[in-house]
Amino acid sequence: MSKARNLLLASLLLCLHYSPLSGATGPGFVGRITDKGLDYARQEGVAALQQKLAQLTLPDFSGSFRVKVIGRVDYKLYSLNIRSFQLPSSAIAPVPGTGLKVSITNAFAEVTGDWLVKKRWFKDHGSFDLKVEGISISVGLKLGADASGRPTVGTADCAAHISDVKVHFSGRLSWLYNLFHKNIESSFRNTMEGKVCEEVSSSIGSKLQPFLQTLPVTARIDKVSGIDYSLVAPPVASQNSLDLDLKGEFFSLAHRSAPPFTPPALAFPVDHDRMLYFGISTYFFNTAGLVYYGAGEMNFFITDDMVPKEFKVRLNTTCFKPFVPQLEKLYPNMLMKLQVSPSSAPSLTITPDAISLSPAVDIRAFAILPNASLASLFVIGASTTMSAKVSVNSTKIFGSLKLGKLQLSLKHSDVGPFSVQLMEAIMNYLASSTLLPAMNARLAEGFPLPLPDHVELSSAFLQLRQDFLLFGADVRYG
Structure with missing residues (x-):
């Protein structure tokens, strides 16, 4: 049997495990091999x-x-x-x-x-x-x-x-x-x-x-996470297809633990136009958010050198004086630094109309003192709604985010009271010009689909369904 045919059959048989694993939970990733x-x-x-x-x-x-x-x-x-x-x-x-x-x-x-x-x-x-x-x-x-x-x-x-x-x-x-x-x-x-x-x-x-x-049931993504594609339940055979349940879960490479939520039940449609279908649930994406949040990988710093040169409001106490009156008196003519941290792991929602998430973050502002130490200035709470787009190629799934308008609230101030509404335009600009490109650059690298080497998918498509993405494709090898 040639290596290419071995690869093809292994790709398909990977979807046909019949013995459930002990301690298995529901699937975050479901699939179907059609007739x-x-x-x-x-x-x-x-x-x-x-x-x-x-x-x-x-x-x-x-x-x-x-x-x-x-x-x-x-x-x-x-x-x-x-x-x-x-x-x-x-x-x-x-x-x-x-x-x-x-x-x-x-x-x-x-x-x-x-x-x-x-x-x-x-x-x-x-x-x-x-x-x-x-x-x-x-x-x-x-x-x-x-x-x-x-x-x-x-x-x-x-x-x-x-x-x-x-x-x-x-x-x-x-x-x-x-x-x-x-x-x-x-x-x-x-x-x-x-x-x-x-x-x-x-x-x-x-x-x-x-x-x-030799087929791996996990895929290492980076230094932080991996994806578990192992079987969690026996497939269901019908006259025209074989259905399968895979774990479909991101996990921490440093310390693996069970997520505090379970996969949703998926209403998988009866389609037979493609050779292979996957249902990629919100559980798959939300375990990714949980892992990266727990690892501190969602904490970002914004400094003045990251702000586009054409933006006239610089990240320093002088430019922020109109919004925070006491700021320049306490810390005259000093550069500032912002730390953006989510207050909880992001949760993604999929409906037939859209993919969205509503993250809540804390923006901590610091003054950079002459000795390079940081002085705490204030903490602003920010919430927004983000929309997401997902695409696929023959081996990976990709994503991109679009940022909605930030809604701000003052959580704490070490420099006296001030109105955060005056600062919304600046924070929205900084988020869209610095944070969003960094997140989209990571999502553009893609995440691997559960396929062995040299096996690729063709004629792929994606559809939005309730609580999952329906992904269909034909199989080819090279």
């Missing part, structure tokens, strides 16, 4: 199996038959070579509670080899051609997961049947041996049927299963 996706896997899998069967090593055959007058003659068939093995017709179907059933019909093969017969007083040899027709193969694949959530696959059952075997001998006395072909054909049929299933089981056990075990 179109299963059929694509069938085509690639059968093509790989055809290559393997064409390389079968067949054993030598030996036996004896009785000829009038001559008596019993010993024979041997050796150097058997499969010249062609064709699998023209096949089908795949989900088997609820077990896995997949692959059926192959009307297959045929051509075999060549040499023959040898001997009696005590004579010996003869030549070549033969053998045609095998009406081969049918039925293979059951049992799919599951190990304790870590990695996929497993094994042969649940295999049956092969050959309808017709025809052998033709060539050589000096071949006409005589052709009279006794039925015994040879029967022996070959039994051997060939066993070898076919042996090769099927061997390919699954030695090629596909070890490869599946």
Whole structure:
């Protein structure tokens, strides 16, 4: 089985784990492989199996038959070579509670080899051609997961049947041996049927299963977080598709703990235009916010050198005097520094109309003293509504944010009372010109989809649904 086909099948089988993990919770990431996706896997899998069967090593055959007058003659068939093995017709179907059933019909093969017969007083040899027709193969694949959530696959059952075997001998006395072909054909049929299933089981056990075990169920994003894509519940098989539940959860690399909220129930639609569908819930995004908030990665500092040069209001006590009257008296002509910190982890909401979040942050202002230490000035609470856009390519999901108007309130002041409303325009400008570009730059780097290396998605689309993004795509590999 080629590496490319291994990758493709592993990508699809990753979505078909059948053994739930202990202590599992609801999914933050759900998926569906449609009949179109299963059929694509069938085509690639059968093509790989055809290559393997064409390389079968067949054993030598030996036996004896009785000829009038001559008596019993010993024979041997050796150097058997499969010249062609064709699998023209096949089908795949989900088997609820077990896995997949692959059926192959009307297959045929051509075999060549040499023959040898001997009696005590004579010996003869030549070549033969053998045609095998009406081969049918039925293979059951049992799919599951190990304790870590990695996929497993094994042969649940295999049956092969050959309808017709025809052998033709060539050589000096071949006409005589052709009279006794039925015994040879029967022996070959039994051997060939066993070898076919042996090769099927061997390919699954030695090629596909070890490869599946190399698939990661987590993806490291950066120094702070990773994503857990492990299985949390058995898939549900229907007549046309296989559904799956993945954890779909960001986690801290420093200290992993369970989020204080659970995934929402998702009303997954019945769509079959694409090979593969994912439902990416708010849980997926909100665990990201929780991890980065807990790691302090959402704390930002704004200094004067970050403010665009064309903006006339600089980040110093002189420019802020009109808004905070006591400021320049206490800290004359000093640069300022702002620390922006969320007061809680952001929570994202998805509806059929929009993606939004309503963060609340604290803006702490400091004066930078001549000795470079900081003097606390005031704390402003800011709230806003942000809208988000999400896009995908063949391997990643991306995001971008649009900032709404900040609403300010004074939480604490070390420089006397003042009206924060006068400061709203400045704070809105600073947020949109410094904080927003930094956040969007990170989101533009993207987050990986749960796919193995070299497997990509095409014809992808995104739709907004209640509490989740519906992502559909076809599978391709390269």
